[in-house]
Amino acid sequence: MSNERHEDPYLIISSDCHAGLPTEEYRPYLDPRFHRDFDDFLAGREARREAMTRLGVRNEAFADKWFHDNEEGLRGGWDPAQRIKELDGDGVAAEVVFPDADAVDSRTAAPFGVGLGLSGDQDPELGMAGAKAHNRWLAEFVSANPARHCGVALLPVTADVREVVAEIHRAKESGLGALMIPSMWVDKAPYHDRRYDPVWAAAAETGMPVVTHSGAAPREEYGDHLGIYVSEVTWWPARPLWFLLWSGAFERHPGLRFGVAESGCWWLPNLLWFMDRLYLGAHGGxxxxxFAELKRPPSEYLDRQVFVCATNTKRRELAQRYEIGVDNILWGSDFPHPEGTWPDTRAWLRRTFHDIPVGETRRMLGLAAAEVFGFDVRALDPIARRIGPTPADLGQPADQAAVEASWARSREVGRHWLTDHEFPVLGVNP
Amino acid sequence: MSNERHEDPYLIISSDCHAGLPTEEYRPYLDPRFHRDFDDFLAGREARREAMTRLGVRNEAFADKWFHDNEEGLRGGWDPAQRIKELDGDGVAAEVVFPDADAVDSRTAAPFGVGLGLSGDQDPELGMAGAKAHNRWLAEFVSANPARHCGVALLPVTADVREVVAEIHRAKESGLGALMIPSMWVDKAPYHDRRYDPVWAAAAETGMPVVTHSGAAPREEYGDHLGIYVSEVTWWPARPLWFLLWSGAFERHPGLRFGVAESGCWWLPNLLWFMDRLYLGAHGGxxxxxFAELKRPPSEYLDRQVFVCATNTKRRELAQRYEIGVDNILWGSDFPHPEGTWPDTRAWLRRTFHDIPVGETRRMLGLAAAEVFGFDVRALDPIARRIGPTPADLGQPADQAAVEASWARSREVGRHWLTDHEFPVLGVNP
Incomplete structure (x- = not known):
């Protein structure tokens, strides 16, 4: 990687983007045995949209304006050429591709709701059929520009284990690069269960990171109170992290990589502090x-095997990056979702990263994601040089000494419970 | 309150202590109709203890030493005279009394498991019977020293609403001062449901704060992995907070006070930041x-109606107190649980509070709890003067100017999202 001089453009990899066909167009990718079920699924769309509107997840006025203002760009949700144009416009050289291009009206929901709503209690047969349909289409989609897209295969991991493992290998061979599992197992076996060991082994063997993504939640508990949903929707995808960790899955499968997508990363410092102290013998424990199944403190597993696709990182989160681990934070644009940074990514990056050291910015904006998802940075280099914003574009000063110094105390203290400090130091030194 | 000179001893109120009878002694407090069920419950004790040991919640070697070393003091779990001796020894003038004195061997579990394990899916009839038995005994227990104890009535809130409301009034008249509801509603109506409005109204009317306490969790999901349980056991009691908040319960019942006990308070800054931003129109929302049911930002409801019985506060948490709100943090000793500070409370306080301003320490160690739970500080003053540690005992310097100054920047930034700052400032200024 030649990104070494201060003024070089950034190689930006969005670790959280979305693509999906307009739902009815999935038909040719779906095993014909399920076409009748697919008709039933399509017939239920209006009812699902009404339910979303009632909960307040869907705002009619916002939706009208969003589709009107962004008609052309939103086609990039399934049109490869349009997509490249949008990525270029945002300065994004490569991306990790999750399902469900349309997060406003669900017009591009994968069959049988196996997209971001993928859930452990799904009918295993329909779930696997829907996932395969999306995975087949996605493999085609990413093949147009394989260096720039890492396609995330949908994996209904609570289905029959042999089928799940077979789908991992099939997805890998088809050109996909990661696996999305449901955040919630619901009535199926929790992820500490040894029944999943062949799944984690296959993920490690194929080098495909396993990821949860926010979306599913126990909505039946929320009534029509949207704030409840939003307040805990990021907790459910994070939850498998401590189920895998404390049950020793990271110890048994050192090649397994696990990530949590579009759930922020503000919660990670507290979690690490809490879990490390528990393991290291805090008074309360x-x-x-x-804890016999671990051989090292939780934070060591985290640094070795866990990452967060933190999407549109907030300043508050970046201030905590020495606790989270700079290399564990993978930025993302969330294209083409309205809660993301598209189509104003360059301005967002400037507002967010202007006083962050350039070396750390390079890691969080792309290089860490390249390692996790196996992007070929050499192949991406010319693209980054053409479209990537430079540090100057982000408002980062050429003289980095003062910037580095302003964070020195925060970096030095880092994870305070491991560095013999009593609490973190946040904020730029005066 | 005459606690105004720097050198005055602290009025310490522990917002989280526990008392309970050795289980079999609850029989006379239990409606005789349920004595046969009580025999069945007693017969199941050994099986429950084995289950706890298997999950690792109970450590045989630790338990033996704990009971051997603390035999006399532990009788304070149900013996009023012994209890006063232990409180005095710790410098604790008053306390809030939750159930389950014995958190090691569950020898003092309330009938039918309605203590800290109180859960929404409990048999409503047995649950109410067990709660009433404990509440009757507890009213007797606190009556020995009413100024020093605030008894927490057990309230199986998912039972018949009329019975629940009646029990609130009965508990109040009997001398109890707060209400513990289950953290988890399980298969019953979530706490946003309007069916609970008469309950919240009765709590407000009687001036009894409603509290959840850590303990219950979906253990059936954890296998024998204790770390999973510990990693999320504090989330479940916090969860009702955002169910009540977003459904407008605090708006409809301005006299309702809600608290979360023994779940720390490290999670509160992120939650407030997240919820306030959502309400105030963050990009992602x-x-x-x-959010029509709220009339002000979530943090305003928090400051007006919510508190945390943060128990054995950690230095990391105190560093975040300007985000949490100093007046929202209620310290507790957790007597007589081994994860608490008893019998070394004075040393714990010194280690934890030595560089915290005295005025703020007075709030967190007692005065805030006095307001929430309605303690009579005038009545407690002579006790505090006799047993309370002084600021000097806590290692706090007589000249507070330098101490105040060292936290000035952190205090000034406070909740950064409301003070036009980009992230919090933590840590003592150099």
Whole structure:
């Protein structure tokens, strides 16, 4: 990678983007045995849209304006050429492609709701059929520009384990690069269960990171109170992290990589602090039995095997990056969702990263994601040089000494519970 | 309150203590109709203990030593005279009394498991019977020293609403001062449901704060992985907070006070930041419908009606107190649980509060709890003067100017999203 001089443009990889066909167009990718079920699914769309509107997830006035203002760009949700144009416009050289291009009206929902709503209690047969349909289309879609897209295969992991493992290998061979599992197992076995060991082994063997993505939540508990949903929707995709960790899955499968997408990363410092202290014998845990399935503190597994696709990172989160781990934070644009940074990514990056050291910015904006998802940075280099914003574009000063110094105390303290400090130091030194 | 000179001893109120009878002794407090069910419950004790040991919540070696070393003091779990001796020893003038004195062996579990394990899916009839038994005993227990104890009535809130409301009034008249509801409604109506409005109204009318306390969790999902349980056991009691908030319960019932006990308070800054931004129109929520049930930002409801019984506060949490709100943090000793500070509370306080301003320490150690739970500080003053540690005992310097100054920047930034700052400032200024 030749991105070494200060003024070089950034190689930006969005670790959280979305693509999906207008739902009815999935038909040719779906096993014909399920076409009748697909008709039933299509017939239920209006009812689902009404339910979303009632909960307030869908705002009619916003939706009208959004589709009117962005008609052309939104076609990039499924049209490869349009997509490249949008990525270029945002300065994004490559991307990780999750399902559900349309997060406003669900017009591009994968069959049987296996997209971001993928859930453990799905009918296993329909779930696998819908996932395969999306995965087949996605493999075609990414093949137009394989260096720039890492397609995320949908994996209904609570289905029959042999089928799940077979789909991992099929997805890998078809050109996909990661696996999305449901955030919630619901009535199926939780992810500490050894029944999933062949799945984690296959993910490790194929080098495909396993990811949860926010979306599913126990909505039946929320009534029509949207704030409840939004307040905890990021907790459910994070939850598998401590199920995998404490059950020793990261110890048994050192090649397994696990990530949490579009759920922010503000929650990670507290979680690490809490889990490390528990493992290292905090007072509050003395009455409990030891944790035999781990061989090292939770934060070591985190740094080795866990990442967060933190999407549109907030300043508050960046201030905590020495606790989270700079290399564990993978920025994303969330294209083409309205809660993301598209089509104003360049301005967002400037507002967010102007006082962050350039070296760390390079990691969070692209290089860390390249390692996790296996992007070929050499192949991406000419694209980044053509479209990528430079540090100057982000308002980052050429003289980085003062910038580095302003964060020195925060970096030095880092994870304070491991560096013999009593609390973190946040904020730029005066 | 005459606690105004720097050197005055602290009035310490523990907002999280526990008391309960050795289980079999609850029989006389239980409606005789349920004595046969009580025999069945007692017969199941050994099986429950084995289950706890398997999950690792109970550590045989620790338990033996704990009971051996603290035999006399632990009788304070149900013996009023012994209890006063232990409180005095710790410098604690008054306390809020939750159930389950024994958190190691569950020898003092309330009938039918309605103590800290109180859960929404409990048999409503047995649950109410067990709660009433504990509440009757507890009213007797606190009556020995009414100024020093605020007894927390157990309230199986998912039972018949009329019975629940009646029990609130009965508990109040019997001398109890707060209400513990289950953290989890499980298969019953979530707490946003309007069916609970008469309950919240009765709590407000009687001036009894409603509290959840950590303990219950979906253990059936954890297998024998204790770390999973511990990693999320504090989330479940916090969860009702955003169900009540977003459904407008605090708006409809301005006299309702709600608290979360023994779940720390490290999670509160992120939650407030997240919820306030959502309400105030953060970019990520623009596609969503407005939040009609609130009339002000979530943090305003928090400051007006919510508190945390943060128990054994950690230095990391105290560093975040200007985001949490100093007056929202209620310290607790957790007597007589081993994860608490008893019998070394004075040393714990010194380690934890030595560089915290005295005025703020007074609020967190007692005065805020006095307001929330309605303690009579005038009645407690002579006790505090006799047993309370002084600021000097806590290592706090007589000249507070330098201490105040060292936190000035952190205090000034406070909740940064409301003070036009980009992230919090944590840590003592150099």
């Amino acid at each position: 003395k009455k409990l039995s030891p | 623009k596609k969503l419908s407005p």
